[in-house]
Structures are given as C-alpha cells and as structure tokens.
Amino acid sequence: MTERRHDREFVRTFFTSPTAVEGEADSAKMLRRAAQLRGMQAPDVWVPDNEDATAPSMRDEGAENIVEVVVEHGADFPGEIHPRMVWHRDSPTTRYQGFQHMLEIADPERGAIEHIDGFVIPEVGDIDDWKKADEFFTIVENEHDLEEGSLKMSVIIESGQAELAMGTLREEMGKPTNNLERLFLLVDGEVDYTKDMRAMTPTGELPEWPELRHNTSRGASAAGLIAVDGPYDDIRNVEGYHERMAENRAKGMLGIWSLTPGQVVEANTSPLPPKTGSWLLDIDGEQVELEAEDGAEVYDGDHLSLEATDGGYQLHIDGTTRTLDADELREELHGMTSYVPSMDDIVDSMEEFEAAKEAGRGAIAMEQSATLRIGGTEIDISKDRMWDEATYQAAMTPINLFQDVYENRPDQHEELNERYGADVVSRAMEVGL
Structure with missing residues (x-):
C-alpha cells in the first residue's frame, strides 16, 4: 500500500x-x-x-x-x-x-x-x-x-x-x-x-x-x-x-x-473492532451469530440439531442425519465455525506476538476455544491459528483505524472508553508502536 x-x-x-x-x-x-x-x-x-x-x-x-x-x-x-x-x-x-x-x-x-x-x-x-x-x-x-x-x-x-x-x-x-x-x-x-x-x-x-x-x-x-x-x-x-x-x-x-x-x-x-468477540456458525452458506449463555455458545435455530448417543453423536442438518464420534464431530464443527475477535482479543494476540518476536520467535499458534450448545447438547471445540509477521501486520489494520480515530477525534474518547474500557483503550494505543 x-x-x-x-x-x-x-x-x-x-x-x-x-x-x-x-x-x-x-x-x-x-x-x-x-x-x-x-x-x-x-x-x-x-x-x-x-x-x-x-x-x-x-x-x-x-x-x-x-x-x-x-x-x-x-x-x-x-x-x-x-x-x-x-x-x-x-x-x-x-x-x-x-x-x-x-x-x-x-x-x-x-x-x-x-x-x-x-x-x-x-x-x-x-x-x-x-x-x-x-x-x-x-x-x-x-x-x-x-x-x-x-x-x-x-x-x-x-x-x-x-x-x-x-x-x-x-x-x-x-x-x-x-x-x-x-x-x-x-x-x-x-x-x-x-x-x-x-x-x-x-x-x-x-x-x-x-x-x-x-x-x-x-x-x-x-x-x-x-x-x-x-x-x-x-x-x-x-x-x-x-x-x-x-x-x-x-x-x-x-x-x-x-x-x-x-x-x-x-x-x-461499524468499522471499529467489536466490544465483545462472537462465534459464527455457517449453515448452508449463511452465517449465524451464536448467543453466549452460561459459558456456552448457543445455537437455537431450526436448521441444525445435535443429539448425544451411546456411541457418539447424531448431527441433523436440514433433514440430513450423520452419525459421528466426538473427533469427527469436532472436525465437522471446526469447518462450520469461525470467530470474530473483540478489540481485547486483537490486542491480546498482538501483545503475545510482540513478546514472542522480542524473544526471537517468528511464529506462534493462537488457540480459540469454546463450548458449543446445539439443541441442548454440548461439545468443546478449539481452533488454532498460526500468527506470523504477515498475520500481525494484517491485524494492525483495525488497530491503526482505532488509533487514528482516537488521535483525531478527542470528542469520542469518552464513548470509546465506555465501549471498550479504559485499560483496553490504553493497551490498543500502545501496540504496534
């Protein structure tokens, strides 16, 4: 650029x-x-x-x-x-x-x-x-x-x-x-x-x-x-x-x-990083945002259901039923889910990568985990994402936007502090510098 x-x-x-x-x-x-x-x-x-x-x-x-x-x-x-x-x-x-x-x-x-x-x-x-x-x-x-x-x-x-x-x-x-x-x-x-x-x-x-x-x-x-x-x-x-x-x-x-x-x-x-992170579930090309409830990410729609059986799980998607063991189910859900990081998440990941880079490491794995609840049945999933310098620079775009807004619009400081919390704002203004 x-x-x-x-x-x-x-x-x-x-x-x-x-x-x-x-x-x-x-x-x-x-x-x-x-x-x-x-x-x-x-x-x-x-x-x-x-x-x-x-x-x-x-x-x-x-x-x-x-x-x-x-x-x-x-x-x-x-x-x-x-x-x-x-x-x-x-x-x-x-x-x-x-x-x-x-x-x-x-x-x-x-x-x-x-x-x-x-x-x-x-x-x-x-x-x-x-x-x-x-x-x-x-x-x-x-x-x-x-x-x-x-x-x-x-x-x-x-x-x-x-x-x-x-x-x-x-x-x-x-x-x-x-x-x-x-x-x-x-x-x-x-x-x-x-x-x-x-x-x-x-x-x-x-x-x-x-x-x-x-x-x-x-x-x-x-x-x-x-x-x-x-x-x-x-x-x-x-x-x-x-x-x-x-x-x-x-x-x-x-x-x-x-x-x-x-x-x-x-x-x-709208372009600012979200206040809280959210999990998305892709069903037939449509992304549905899951509701956070009692430590779980909950899907409460009609297109997908999940039942635990003696030998594993039954996953129902729009009339189609698949019988899967736990590992197969996690692999299936891994491809159907994605995570939208919050401002705090982005800052955490950038600080962690900056510390790793300072220690001489060029790439690190970042884990995102959640408990999914579908039709009353719960299963834990995790996703790993490899962070290197290119990933770090891409993550700087929303942070650069926030820093530019904060520097040029002091009239919005109070609202930004209310949105994210003063600690997250202070840390966001320091990363990447």
Whole structure:
C-alpha cells in the first residue's frame, strides 16, 4: 500500500448538509445543526454541500452561509470541513461559478478558511479535468497568500471518465506541472454514475456497482488516498447499511457517505473492532451469530440439531442425519465455525506476538476455544491459528483505524472508553508502536 499523503489515515464518515434551505427564516439552519454535532454523531468529514443538496438559485447565499457558520462554529467542530462546490466536466460556466465561490469562502479576511481543510469537487471527468480543478485550487491559494497545496481536494467519481482517470493518478501525481498531491478523498457517486453509464434496472433502483467501489478503493490505495462509498439512501434500513459497509470493508473501503446523523453514528462505529468477540456458525452458506449463555455458545435455530448417543453423536442438518464420534464431530464443527475477535482479543494476540518476536520467535499458534450448545447438547471445540509477521501486520489494520480515530477525534474518547474500557483503550494505543 502506498503511504498516505495526509495526516488522516482513515475517514469513516462523509456527511453532507445543504448550505441554504429555501423558504426558511434562517436558510443556514441545516448547516448550524450539523456544525454543532459532537461525539459519534459528528462525522470525520463534514461537507457543507453547495451542489446537489442546495437549489441552484440558493447557491450564492449558500456560499455566504458557509462562511458565516464556519466562522461561528468551525473552531469547535471535531472533524474536518470540506465544502462541496459546483463543478462539471462539460460546463465551463459551472466550473467558473464553483471557482468564484471558492475564492469567496477562502478569503482570509472573512475568517472561515482557517477552519476549512479543503473542498470537494463533483462531476469530474478525465485526468485533464482533475488538473483544471487543481489549478483553480492553486490560484485560490496564491490569490489569498495561502500555502500552496494547503487546501485538500477531494473528488466524486460520477462518470466513466473519472473512473478511468483513477488509473492514471500514480503517474500524474508529483509532476511539476500540477499540485495533484493535494488529493485527499475519492468518493463514489453512484447516482450520477448510473446516469452517465445509461444503466437501467427493472425496479428503477440503483445498481450496486461493486466494480466501481473496487476500482475506487484500488485507485485510492495505489495513490495514497482514502476511498469513500456513495450515499445509501434507504435511511431506515440499518441492516442494509451495515451489510453495505461490511462489503466495502472487505474491499478496503472503510468510509461511506452519511445522509443523517443516525447514519453517521452507524458509520462511525461499524468499522471499529467489536466490544465483545462472537462465534459464527455457517449453515448452508449463511452465517449465524451464536448467543453466549452460561459459558456456552448457543445455537437455537431450526436448521441444525445435535443429539448425544451411546456411541457418539447424531448431527441433523436440514433433514440430513450423520452419525459421528466426538473427533469427527469436532472436525465437522471446526469447518462450520469461525470467530470474530473483540478489540481485547486483537490486542491480546498482538501483545503475545510482540513478546514472542522480542524473544526471537517468528511464529506462534493462537488457540480459540469454546463450548458449543446445539439443541441442548454440548461439545468443546478449539481452533488454532498460526500468527506470523504477515498475520500481525494484517491485524494492525483495525488497530491503526482505532488509533487514528482516537488521535483525531478527542470528542469520542469518552464513548470509546465506555465501549471498550479504559485499560483496553490504553493497551490498543500502545501496540504496534
């Protein structure tokens, strides 16, 4: 993985707010609410959205509102602030309007820019279009005597052109003819991407675009940037939101767009290691989380049952019965079970491996054991996992995420200590250093 180009290694949440609401006595009321979010309700990146979330007739007022609200609340906001400007690869007029708003917002005499970390540019096209946006950033910085490259640029991938452009970033960044090193986030915008691709589904719903998410994650990893998935607009479907985030994390995409403070909470907590470990049982490709009860891991479903017999056990799976002795049963259950480690488990394993490495050992076996209770019958199982340097480095990813969150979000310290316990938090901040 290419080294990150910015202090933040991870972004969990990308939260947009309209900059001006038409017909309200205070058109900036949504901005004011968002600016006062704290703790797990506050995003890692807050995006005052002067593009799609704001009516075209309100965007001039929206730019003014950004300045007013950020001046008032920006110093206390716990995340980064990246206003989203208007831009379009096919419209010079739109690009110029976005440039003018950037100039207004970045004016040091107005006081907002000291709290703003960068700007988000939507609807980019091929790499030449990214360079146009970068050049506008450079002009803004020079116009206002800001350090060149100090404003981060994040782009929203909403077209096939932009998707292909990610493949050229490695060779373009660092050239003396541009300041593309300022790039920060690559954010998927599946709605406009679907329109650009002329894609259709029978229900009219968006395609899931797993290829786009993979390509964005790969592009970000190759260029030292951070990948963020687009909005999940079924805001009441918490389970679906969690499934989407789990799929993304398996691709290396830990960040996701959040549309409500409730989604922010879910997206802030979901990628963190769990508070307690859990055992999973795989039944016909579906993983079921077992319930911890009186020292045993209990399966209480209808698809699997277990009975002890004089000679061993009978295992019933969806109408099929197998007669097994204890060793055969353990071998069968070994292949059907997996363990999701808690934060404490991960820290314990890393500390144990660090101690072994210090003693000159390159690999050690870690044991996980449990008593399974299926249909009232219990059996003990254990699983061994070999830890070497590669395993250790892979385990560092969730720990690095936690350390990055803890360092950059002091407003979440109390909630993190309540979630894990102060001792586990302290140990997690020490491993890997």
